Amino acid sequence: MLKNYLKIAFRNLLNQKIYSTIKIFGLSIGISACVLVALYIKQDLSYDKYHKNAAQIYRIGFSSKEESKTFYMAQSPALLGQTLKNIYPEIKSYSRIYFSGRILFNAGSKKNFEDRIAYADSTFFRIFSYDALVGDKTSFLKKTNSIVLTESMAKKYFGNQNPLGKLVEIDGKFDYEVTGVIKDVPKNSHFSFDFIACYSSLDKQPVSIYLPQWGATFGSYTYILTGNGFEPKEFEKKAVNFFKAYTEMVNVDWKINVTPMLDIHLNSHLDDEIEENSSVLKIIILSAIAMFILILAGINFINLSIARSSKRAAEIGVRKVLGAFKAQIIEQFLCESVLFSLVSFLFSCITVILVLPSFSQLIGLELGLNLNNNWITILLIFIGVILLGVFTGLSPALIISSYQPAKVIKGNNPSGIGKGNISNLRRGLVILQFTISMVLITGTIIVNLQLSYLRNYNMGFDKEYMIVLPTYEKVGKNYESLKSELDKIPGVLSTTAGGGSPISGNNFGASCRPHGVSNLEGSFPIIISSIDYDYMNHFGVKFIAGRNFSKAFSTDFPNAMVINEKMVKSLGFTNPQDAIGKSYFISLNGFTPKIIGVTKDFNSTSLHNEIGSQVFMVNPNWFSEFVIKIKSENLTSTIDEMKGVWVKFFPKYPFEYNFLDESIDKLYKSEEKYSQVIFIFSTVALFIACLGLLGLTSFITELRKKEIGIRKVLGAPIKNIIQIISGEFVILVIIANIIAVPVAYYFMNKWLEDFAYRIEISWWIFILSGGISLLIALATVSFQTIKAATANPVDSLKYE
Structure with missing residues (x-):
């Protein structure tokens, strides 16, 4: 019996080349997407597990309170x-x-x-x-x-x-x-x-x-x-007062923070992480997208199978008249469905092998298919493919097996297809497809808008045409001479130096509290940056109180500091001017510098993080980067002249540089890759949804071809016929868009919560994504309806 089923299945696969291709293509793309995402998730879940003692390794950090907020440091x-x-x-x-x-x-x-x-x-x-x-x-x-x-x-x-x-x-x-x-x-x-x-x-x-x-x-x-x-939590309780015994002399209020190493990559997002970590939310979103794609492909299979079932109505009627039971009909169609699933899986394997190198490069990971001696994985994959075939084939099999032989042989609509429950099933599947598509389109738009917002956000300092030139100790000794020579270059506007550019991260963590205050509750964490006298002017940072550093004041190095607005608030002042002239104890080296100026807040980290309390001090010993502002014209010749100056001073050392704005863009490299992955999968999902819509349109036009023929004979214009057929789909897509709005808003708002600075999700985003899905749906439907509306009515009525 199985052999006979397979023969019929292969025969139908070859006889219906176009529809078979669409079914196999959709399923293979869906399976491929799931496999790629599964490989990505497997890699993300494998972080640090190669260490023999991975489960016994922990990272010790600390937490510190500032006002009502607790900061966690890695x-x-x-x-x-x-x-x-x-x-x-x-x-x-x-x-x-x-x-x-x-x-x-x-x-x-x-x-x-x-x-x-x-x-x-x-x-x-x-x-x-x-x-x-x-x-x-x-x-x-x-x-x-x-x-x-x-x-x-x-x-x-x-x-x-x-x-x-x-x-x-x-x-x-x-x-x-x-x-x-x-x-x-x-x-x-x-x-x-x-x-x-x-x-x-x-x-x-x-x-x-x-x-x-x-x-x-x-x-x-x-x-x-x-x-x-x-037990990390028990250890934290045991060591709750640890720092007080060692750090009271430097006025800090820290507590032990223990993080299991195996949790760091997905669950740790502390300040000063070594590298940017992933998150469980990203895995959930990518998993959902992959499952959505597979569901869309499955819906396509179901719709196309039902759409073409009327072509096999006579076959089913004859089989039933000859004594075939309903269970046997179901077995036959499930066998066909599983065959399609297996063939789709084979094509998906080829697809994954071909695209895996590019996908790995895109996400920056080394993904690989390694099933050597991994029989459990192979068995699970095989079972999954069989279940996929059963799932996608069950609904069409139940519908087809319910055909009534008498109606089929008379040429009537078998089992009332297009009416009642079956019609509702069809509509529900269309709504589900375009709800998923609308969510993915909305997500793609919001991710790209957020990335654009991050790139164009005013961070509070000038970043255009800034060249960052790394240094080392010998450069520091020749700083003034080198700076003078660089400033002589016609294309150079100004030169400064410091521990680094505003976003370099070359700074120190410490604590601060009012001098003479003995209780630890007054302390809060700060970041200390070493800069040159003209650093603030070079970057266009605005002062709101006091003055900048100046060589005219001999005490500016090392006994003065400039702070930002955030630190003014942390110190308890409402008016920045009130902070000028005050001295505060800094735990780093245990000195007490005086505040001479207050700058407007500017971002010195990625926009994932809020601005923290920051201290700036002049200290040439810690200069590790030159930052050179150049004119927008003649970039190549200006950089060549800079290289000439560098070689003159340091002939044995390489001249390497980077642009500050490019370094800022790299802060969002992972989001950029994430955006590209979502865009690719969203495009694939929308394409599969359109394939399904094409199948459904074929299904509708096949059912209503006699109606269309009669309308044309009675003089109905082609435009009206297209509107009649397309109208139902337009309503379904609009319903899908309405359902998708709260779903998309919830998940994308969750994603945006990871950013301290973010866009607001506006109503026009949903209008745009809904309009895109509606236009694509109309274009897809029109392809089939125009074909049906322009067909010769004689072909559909000659047997009546």
């Missing part, structure tokens, strides 16, 4: 790890990790700026699991000036040579010995690096002055390895 003081281990026996080991930012790396004749260098304790490779390619992993980072390279960096700087024991130079003055090579850090890691050096070597670098200070964070993170049964 960074921590350098002294934290060892102190915790000495007090709490449940901590088996710890390691600090410090990310220094851009450095000049020199190995032999090869010199380049590198961005991904970390410093860690010798316990790092006992806590985290990385495969050693060269050297003994147990001895990595034990020497003070030792460094470990990743495989790609070893090949970049040493080719096929063994780098073990070779000396490399960092920033033109610090020598390190290569003690090992490890495999590249996997993509599914919440932090990554190309080089990792011994943490104790920081003692010789400028940052060393902050290592022994409890009241400062400077890019250092603390990880602990615990035993089984460790």
Whole structure:
């Protein structure tokens, strides 16, 4: 019997080439979308699980209150790890990790700026699991000036040579010995690096002055390895007063914050995260889109099967007259449906293999199909495909098997198709399809509007035609001379320097409270940035009280500070002028600078975050970036002249630069990729919905072809016939749009909550998305209705 069913199924598949192609194409695209999203989710859920002790690794941060709000910091003081281990026996080991930012790396004749260098304790490779390619992993980072390279960096700087024991130079003055090579850090890691050096070597670098200070964070993170049964919340309660014993002298009010490493990528969005993390909401949205696409493809299959069922009415009638039971008819059509599903799955496999490299590149992850010896996954996929075939074939099978032989043989409408419950089913499926399409169109529009808002938002400082030039210590010694030469270039408007550009993140975390106040409740977290005297003028930052830094005042370095509006409010002032002349205790180095000016707030991080309390101080020792404002004309020649000046001062070091506005755009790189993924899947979903609508239109015109013929014979114009057939679909699409509005609003508002600065969801967005879906629906329907309206009425009436 099964063999006979398969023969009939293959015969029908080949006889109805167009409709079979549409069915298979829709299902294969739906399955492909689900597979791609499933691979993405699998990758997102796999973060950090490659570490042997992943479940026992935790990151220790801290929280601090400011007014009624609590701030959660991922960074921590350098002294934290060892102190915790000495007090709490449940901590088996710890390691600090410090990310220094851009450095000049020199190995032999090869010199380049590198961005991904970390410093860690010798316990790092006992806590985290990385495969050693060269050297003994147990001895990595034990020497003070030792460094470990990743495989790609070893090949970049040493080719096929063994780098073990070779000396490399960092920033033109610090020598390190290569003690090992490890495999590249996997993509599914919440932090990554190309080089990792011994943490104790920081003692010789400028940052060393902050290592022994409890009241400062400077890019250092603390990880602990615990035993089984460790409870983060219980530990936080136990250590609730930990910081008071060590930090009261520097006036901070911090509390321990413990984050399981396996939760960081999807659930941690603290201040100063090492890298931007994903979120559970993104996974939910992408999963929903993939399921929507598959549902749309399934609806198409159902609609097209019902639409073509009248062509097989005579076959079913004859089978029933010859004694076929209803169950046998259902089995036959389910067998056909499963066959379609299997064929669609084969095509989807080809599709996934072809598009996976491009999709991986788009989302910035290394996705792969690896089913070797993974029989459980293969079995689940096979069962899923069979169930998909049963699901999509069950409704058409039940309808077709209910045909009444007498009506079929007489040529009447079999089983009342187009009326009652079946008609309601058809309408419900159309509404569902376009509700989903409308939600996806709305989501795509809102995501793109938010990205445009982020790119064009006035962050409070000038960002156009700003060139950022990284420096190192030797540049600092020649700062004034280099600045003077750069300012002489005709295309250069002004030059300044600092710890970095406003969004560089090269700053320090500390705490502040009024001098002489003894209770810790008065303290709040601040960010300290080191800048040159003309930094604020260079970026066009406005002052609302006091003055800017000036060399005319000898006390401006190092005993003065400029603060922002937010800090004025944190200090309890309503009038910024009242803060001028006041001195406040800063936990960093324990000094008490005086406020000389207040600037308007400007954003120094991505617009995901609110503006925090910020302190600016003059300190040439911490200048790490030049920022050069140039004219919009003759960019190439201006940059060439800048390069000439650089080579004149530093002939041995590379000239590398980037534009500030491009760096700001990179802050939203993940949203950009996310937008592209949603756009692609939304387009696919809409296309599949249109295929389904095409099938439904075919279904309607097939049922009403005699009516259309009679209307044409009676003189009805083609325009009226098109309106009669299209009218019902227009109403259904409008109903779908009405249903989609609250659904789209809820989910997109949830997504926008991740941004401190966001667009408002306006009514015109829904009008636009509804209009797009309506126009596309009309265009799709018109294709089939025009064909039916222009057909010869004799063809539909000659047998009457």
